[in-house]
Amino acid sequence: MTTPTRTDVLIVGAGPAGSAAAARAAEAGHEVVLADAAVFPRDKACGDGLTPRAIAELQHLGLGDWVRGRGENRGLRAAGFGQLLELPWPGGSLPAHGGAVARTELDTRIRAAALERGATGVEGARAVDVERDGDRVAGVVFATDDGPATIACRRLVVADGARSTLGRVLGRVWHRDTAYGVAARGYVRSGRHDDEWISSHLELRGAEDEVLSGYGWVFPLHDGHVNIGVGTLATEARPANIRLRSLIAHYAAQRREDWQLEGEVRDIASALLPMGGAVSGVAGRNWALVGDAAGCVNPLNGEGIDYGLETGRTVVDLLGSDGADADLTLAWPATLRRHYGSAFSIARRLAGLLTTPRLLPLAGPVGMRSRALMTVALRVMGNLVTDEDADLVARAWRLAGRASMRADELPPFPAADLRTPAVAG
Ligand SMILES: Cc1cc2nc3c(=O)[nH]c(=O)nc-3n(C[C@H](O)[C@H](O)[C@H](O)COP(=O)(O)OP(=O)(O)OC[C@H]3O[C@@H](n4cnc5c(N)ncnc54)[C@H](O)[C@@H]3O)c2cc1C
Structure with a gap:
């Protein structure tokens, strides 16, 4: 037109x-x-x-x-530090x-x-x-x-x-002196059909096994794939010095068995978030x-x-x-x-x-x-x-x-x- x-x-x-x-x-x-x-x-x-x-x-x-x-999902399944909690959305x-x-x-x-x-x-x-x-x-x-x-x-x-x-x-x-986000996501097919909860892992670990100030997620979609991703917080004073691609690969490897992930994570894309x-x-x-x-x-x-x-x-x-x-x-x-x-x-x-x-x-x-x-x-x-x-x-x-x-x-x-x-x- x-x-x-x-x-x-x-x-x-x-x-x-x-x-x-x-x-x-x-x-x-x-x-x-x-x-x-x-x-x-x-x-x-x-x-x-x-x-x-x-x-x-x-x-x-x-x-x-x-x-x-x-x-539709009922809430968040939060995992980390040895715990697993299913937390329904509050409603109201x-x-x-x-x-x-x-x-x-x-x-x-x-x-x-x-x-x-x-x-x-x-x-x-x-x-x-x-x-x-x-x-x-x-x-x-x-x-x-x-x-x-x-x-x-x-x-x-x-x-x-x-x-x-x-x-x-x-x-x-x-203004980057207050917290901003650094995040990446990809898609992968999952054999586990479990879309009742979205899952977040609050104990996100980097290559040196250090705990990062962020979380990883697995959000099941209706077509048999999951959106898998990692996000961390940063500020001007404490920039996030992480390589998102290797972090997402590391995170997906940890989730692979649990989520019956099939094949490689594809369409990886990242962005900074004000x-x-x-x-x-x-x-x-x-x-x-x-x-x-x-x-x-x-x-x-x-x-x-x-x-x-x-x-x-x-x-x-x-x-x-x-x-x-x-x-x-x-x-x-x-x-x-x-x-x-x-x-x-x-x-x-x-x-x-x-x-x-x-x-x-x-x-x-x-x-x-x-x-x-x-x-x-x-x-x-x-x-x-x-x-x-x-x-x-x-x-x-x-x-x-x-x-x-x-x-x-x-x-x-x-x-x-x-x-x-x-x-x-
Ligand atoms: C890895 C990652 C994971 C995230 N996960 C979630 C999540 O699970 N849930 C959630 O709620 N939010 C999430 N967010 C945040 C969410 O993606 C954004 O907040 C949301 O997309 C904002 O919508 P928007 O319409 O403002 O901008 P956008 O969705 O970015 O849309 C902007 C549009 O503008 C167009 N555009 C850009 N520049 C120009 C230009 N110069 N001229 C014309 N058009 C232009 C683009 O093509 C685009 O279509 C995530 C962000 C990232 C990076």
């Missing part, structure tokens, strides 16, 4: 965040273009795990039955089940949901620059196989993932960053599909109706802070602590001995606490989060780049 030359709402990136934004905006009656550098179906390095928060968002998109048809105001769907399939389906609602999809268009009109973005310049193309827009949503090249053009800065809103410059007059581009990843478990879906949906509610264009410069980071600030602040503080050498070997065995403690840990690590939850754990978690945010030198989603040095991008 020919690339449109103008639109009301332009969304760059058709992962979960961009497609959720496009679906919401089209549903609200906006004219929407959803552009992506890739041609769908496309792969994305991910564990493919869907927590109950993600399931809830997929239900909002009318995809509840679709995702259920691809299997969120669904009591999770899922796991390969991103090639999931992202294609969510994008289709946006197109079904009236968004115009553009593929093979890589955003490389913006055109400005004063403090507004007037259009985005794309590199395509047919040469450069510009799409003029009134509002721009940037959902181009963790590297966010367009975000960088707009002045996004990623986490916990450690990104400044997430919005301007008529544009906003969502999903990974805005650092919306849970620092304690590395999940970001749900935050992508949530922020994609939420940003549209701020865009304003046709007559009144809202200024997003302060409104969007304030909204992100309201929704995620305290949870991300405390989570990234704890994640930073976990990068301290020798902490995990000491704390891990203690934690894993207590089912009650791990049940609480699963809930808070997964941020499965919503504003509606009023129980003791929820109140304590929110209180700790607010205290943590007050103590933050740079809170999540700072409106402007207040500090140097930082890594652009």
